[in-house]
Amino acid sequence: MTHPYRVVVAKPGLDGHDRGAKVIARALRDAGFEVIYTGLHQTPEQVVETVVQEDADAVGLSLLSGAHLTLVPRVIDLLRERDADDVVVMCGGIIPEDDIATLKEAGVGEVFTPGTPLTTIAEWLERALAAREGQ
DSSP states (O other): OOSOOEEEEEOBSSOOOOHHHHHHHHHHHHTTOEEEEOOSSBOHHHHHHHHHHTTOSEEEEEEOSSOHHHHHHHHHHHHHHTTOTTSEEEEEESOOHHHHHHHHHHTOSEEEOTTOOHHHHHHHHHHHHHHHTTO
16 A cells, blocks of 8 residues: 555444444554544435545445445535545445445445455455545
């Protein structure tokens, strides 16, 4: 990594389970990323405000509630409204295989489901951010 990228890890919606988000946050930190974890029960507006205030390079959205087709596109729309559409968006959690294409069409760079190796997530994010910068 040429420099430490800043990543916001967020739990949008009413889902009260954040063990996976904390594991991802720690794995990204251990891989050299600067990680900001927002905590539980964030609105899409709160997530985007954190991304903008922290000047984040990426946002990772963790969803287990089944609201991914509502919350994730809303976060992406708000990022566009705030001229932050260069922020790389990834998400993970309990997301049915049939919904992954819809999320990617909405602007998600990658969707990680349970069992994805932590190194795979960190390596993908590093490549995606380097590509964004033309490296």
